[in-house]
Amino acid sequence: MSTTTYETAAPGRAFRIGLWAAQLVLAFVFVSAGLVKLLTPIPQLAAMMPWAGQHSETFVRFIGLVDLAGGIGILLPALTRILPRLTVLAALGCSVLQVFALVFHVSRGEAPVTPLNVVLLALSLFVLWGRNSKAPIAPRQF
Numbered sequence: 479m480s481t482t483t484y485e486t487a488a489p490g491r492a493f494r495i496g497l498w499a500a501q502l503v504l505a506f507v508f509v510s511a512g513l514v515k516l517l518t519p520i521p522q523l524a525a526m527m528p529w530a531g532q533h534s535e536t537f538v539r540f541i542g543l544v545d546l547a548g549g550i551g552i553l554l555p556a557l558t559r560i561l562p563r564l565t566v567l568a569a570l571g572c573s574v575l576q577v578f579a580l581v582f583h584v585s586r587g588e589a590p591v592t593p594l595n596v597v598l599l600a601l602s603l604f605v606l607w608g609r610n611s612k613a614p615i616a617p618r619q620f
Contacts, residue, residue: 489613493613502553511542512543516539569609
C-alpha cells in the first residue's frame with residue numbers, strides 16, 4: 479500500500495509582503511480610530527461621527543478600546559513573534575467588528591459610509607486566512 483502526500487508550495491515573497499502590508503494598514507486604521515474615539519471629546523466626535531452623539535459615552539469609549547486592541551493585536555504579536563496566534567484572533571475580531579459595523583450603519587441609513595467597512599473586512603479576512611493557514615508566523619523560541 480502506498481501513501482501519497484501533498485505538499486503545498488511555501489507562500490511567495492509577494493504574498494508575505496502583502497500580508498504585512500495589510501497588517502500595517504489595519505493596525506494604522508484601527509489604532510487611529512481607537513485613539514480618536516478614546517481621546518476626542520464627545521461633542522467634537524459627534525460632529526465627525528453623528529452616531530457618537532446618540533449613544534452613551536461609555537459605549538463610544540468601549541468601541542474605541544476595541545478598535546485600539548484590534549489594531550495592536552493585528553500587528554504586535556506577529557511582529558514580535560510572541561504569541562503570534564493572537565494576530566489570527568485579532569484578525570477574527572476585526573472581521574466580526576466590521577460585520578457589526580456594516581449592520582449598524584446600514585440599519586441607521588448610513589450606507590454611504592460602509593465602503594471603508596467593506597475594505598477593512600476584506601483586509602481582516604485576508605490576514606485571518608493568510609496568518610492562520612497560508613503563512614503562519616512561528617513563535618519565538620526562548
